[in-house]
Amino acid sequence: MALRDAILVSLSDGAMSGYDLAKHFDQTVSFFWRATHSQIYRELAKLKDKGQVSAEEIPQRGKPNRIVYSITEAGRNAVLAWSRQPCVQDRVKDDFLVRLYGLEHMDLDALREHLVQRLDGHRDRLAEFTAIANATEPNTIAALGRRRGLEIGLRYEREWAEWCEETLDALSPENLADLNCVLPFTPTTKEEVA
Known part of the structure; x- marks a missing residue:
């Protein structure tokens, strides 16, 4: 498209x-x-x-x-x-998922902060979609198309929010302490960050 x-x-x-x-x-x-x-x-x-x-x-x-x-x-x-024309299904491009893939090399505090921001964004959109879904629309084919699109949007935001919550829990210091791993290097000075 x-x-x-x-x-x-x-x-x-x-x-x-x-x-x-x-x-x-x-x-x-x-x-x-x-x-x-x-x-x-x-x-x-x-x-x-x-x-x-x-x-x-x-x-x-x-x-x-x-x-x-x-x-x-x-x-x-x-x-x-x-x-x-045939519909093209795009592949997911998400820099956060790449960071998660390389978790052992990441700053975990920054990653958790990104997750919280993402969770807030998905919750906000879920609330917005829910408000739209609660508005009444006439029973027409146009309304049917919009409702079906809205339904996948609701599911998408709900699932992402749930996934963010689960991932935040998995990345909690308590849960990470149970893993057999070396935690990533965390810079302590501005020179180490640059």
């Missing part, structure tokens, strides 16, 4: 300004596809050049004109063509 596909799918819900699209993106698609606002604006310009979106300039008093983007028939055809 490319950013253009995510934008076209979002615009299929209705016309939006670039600002509104970026905001909508932040609250929906960005949970599984990341993009900056500047990337979204650049992609909108490309989609307009390809005729897959149209842009209408709406004058505003005391503000810059508002440009509202709508998906065109060519854009809808592009979404349909994209839906027929």
Whole structure:
């Protein structure tokens, strides 16, 4: 999937300004596809050049004109063509998991701190997804797709939070004391860190 596909799918819900699209993106698609606002604006310009979106300039008093983007028939055809392409399953790229793989060479206090931060992030997203799930939506095919996507998001965040808790416990000094190992070198001065 490319950013253009995510934008076209979002615009299929209705016309939006670039600002509104970026905001909508932040609250929906960005949970599984990341993009900056500047990337979204650049992609909108490309989609307009390809005729897959149209842009209408709406004058505003005391503000810059508002440009509202709508998906065109060519854009809808592009979404349909994209839906027929095979889905690519990305491999996990996670620097924390690489650090965990090399655990015996890591600063365990720093690793625990990273785990706590990660746990907090997963709990925050889980709370956010739960709030979205509790909002009622009409019984439509669009709502079904969103609910199924939301369900995997809930499971993902719940499982990661649980895994972080278990890993924090496994990396506790008490549990590490039971292992037959040499603990990693922990720098004590700034010179040793550099």
